[in-house]
Amino acid sequence: MPATHLAGPILVIGTGLLGASIGLGLSQRGLSVWLQDPSPTAQTVAQDIGAGRILTTDQRLAPELVVVGAPPDVTAQVVAQALLDYPAATVLDIASVKSSILAALLADDRLDAAALARYVGTHPMAGREKSGPAAARGELFTSVPWVMCSHERTSPESLKTAEAMAIDLGATVSRMKAKEHDESVALISHFPQVASSMIASRLLNAPGHALALAGNGLRDTTRIAASDPKLWIQILSHNAPALVDILHGMRDDLGRLIGTLEEPSAPGALLDLAQLMGEGNAGHARIPGKHGAPPQAFALVTVVVQDRPGQISALLSDIGAAGINVEDLRMEHSAGHQVGLVDVSVIPGRRQELIDVLTALEWKVVQ
């Protein structure tokens, strides 16, 4: 069983995708996890998948840590109640926005300095375009950034407990003030969500024969357009000012692009397009790799697999048996074909060895 830095018990309030994933990950580490959600279905499914045990109303608990996994709109209220109900516990939330929740807690006159000292606002930079506990994954947080937004009154002990949980779940901890966090995620999370939704909304009236041609370009840019609108209207409205600044910049770029494409043979038009694409290349190259490694730090090996059950696990077990760590994995299916392409990312020093091992085992490696 993996080591843990926590003692438990831990209470997760709000057992949807994120809450149940946290419960699952901590339970897998042998910690005692309790679950609570106003939706009886959400807490039962979370319990059924192994995220912990449902806390009944007559049970008394003295948790070391309370994790609030509720939607942003109600997070401050649930955190405040948990601080009052569990006077010895650290209480953290994982909502995607931080300033509005902190402001509501600081303004809550039921909470004294000692209570506020036990609150830590946090945000794991991991999720899925699905919601609810059925989509939960214990390993969701492996190698992802987890931001700690302590405030002026947060006690060092509570910050340490919150960080211990993130570390236990395999995340990389970083620290930021709430405002700096909200401005950062407006750019790297909330704007991409809006852009993806806007691209996908162009497809509403697309003819079937055009959609039939959809490849990975469209799939890559629209995966998160399937995200839950109920959650995102809360996130976007709580972080509106930071997002509006970015959208103004995007509007300027779009205006420039439209102007250029309206007269593509005008002098300088192609240079303008090249500049726009080049700026995109440069921005993309700045996205860090896994573990905060420099971009493109991993080497890619592409393997052809038959489209039948057990192929991926057979491939992964062959790679594991060779003692090579898989840093990332992507699968591509070609419509109508009986094969798929699996992109395996490994550290560059082991790429050739992986190709040799897989080729010897008669896997078809695309060179």
Ligand SMILES: NC(=O)c1ccc[n+]([C@@H]2O[C@H](COP(=O)([O-])OP(=O)(O)OC[C@H]3O[C@@H](n4cnc5c(N)ncnc54)[C@H](O)[C@@H]3O)[C@@H](O)[C@H]2O)c1
């Ligand atoms: N989905 C993501 O990708 C992602 C990633 C990082 C952080 N977050 C944040 O995590 C939180 C949960 O998101 P999710 O994706 O798990 O949503 P979800 O819809 O899957 O789960 C939310 C759960 O909260 C419960 N809930 C509703 N009102 C509640 C209340 N008053 N008290 C307690 N529980 C309540 C719901 O019944 C539901 O089970 C949100 O604040 C979100 O901003 C989401």
Ligand SMILES: O=C(O)C(=O)C[C@]1(C(=O)O)C=C[C@@H](O)C=C1
């Ligand atoms: O990968 C996804 O599907 C996500 O929605 C993840 C994502 C992100 O933008 O990276 C979305 C919102 C959360 O607040 C944190 C993470």
